[in-house]
Amino acid sequence: MTKKKNGFLTFIFSLIPGAGEMFMGFFKQGISIMCVFFGIIAISTYLVIGPLTFLLPIIWFYSFFHVHNLASLSDEEFYAVEDKFLFDFDEDIFKKQIGKEKTRKILAVVLIILGCYAIWDMFMGYVYDFVNDYMRRFIWLYSVLRDMPRFVFSVAIILAGVYLIKGKKKELDQLEEVLENTSKNEEAK
Numbered sequence: 001m002t003k004k005k006n007g008f009l010t011f012i013f014s015l016i017p018g019a020g021e022m023f024m025g026f027f028k029q030g031i032s033i034m035c036v037f038f039g040i041i042a043i044s045t046y047l048v049i050g051p052l053t054f055l056l057p058i059i060w061f062y063s064f065f066h067v068h069n070l071a072s073l074s075d076e077e078f079y080a081v082e083d084k085f086l087f088d089f090d091e092d093i094f095k096k097q098i099g100k101e102k103t104r105k106i107l108a109v110v111l112i113i114l115g116c117y118a119i120w121d122m123f124m125g126y127v128y129d130f131v132n133d134y135m136r137r138f139i140w141l142y143s144v145l146r147d148m149p150r151f152v153f154s155v156a157i158i159l160a161g162v163y164l165i166k167g168k169k170k171e172l173d174q175l176e177e178v179l180e181n182t183s184k185n186e187e188a189k
Contacts, residue, residue, distance in 0.1 A: 010071050017060050020067030025083070032086035033063050047117070047153060113156070117149045 014020035018034030021027075037059045044052040070078065124146050 010067065014064050014067035017063035020063065021070070024067065024070055026070070026081070028083045028085045029066075033059065033066075036086065037063070047150065113153075117153070120149050 010020060010023065013023040016034075017037040018030040018032070020030070021033060022030030037056065040052055040055055040059070044050060070081065073081070124142070127145060128142055
């Protein structure tokens, strides 16, 4: 239940991304902000993707000012605010989407890649021990093998971005074609 709160505790909870929203009763908003914030920390730490952390201050400031904006709303406006997930999450659509074959394949590929990365990371620890003890002259080989998952992951991210851009371009081209056909039909009448 949302409850408008002012004061010191609101400020303290607003310092932790998502906690201020949850303190005020907006649990879906708070949990989604918290998951994004700490998820980025976990992913960037585990996969050693330092540049990903540039998103952390943006999320922190968003959460901080969001809490204070909620606190400054009038009572009518405050109680009219709907508690929803950060990315407009619809449970029914999500359940239907997970049931689709394409979505399940994508999810399976992501899980397989993460599992392979974890095994690779463990394997590289053994390789490092071997190289460190016996083959110091092949240390460059260890460096190449150590960085291979990050390279593959980076290429996968780039390819996913290109795929999304191409998909959006196709969608826009189809929309443009429909609009042209509609305008031609209207002119013909």
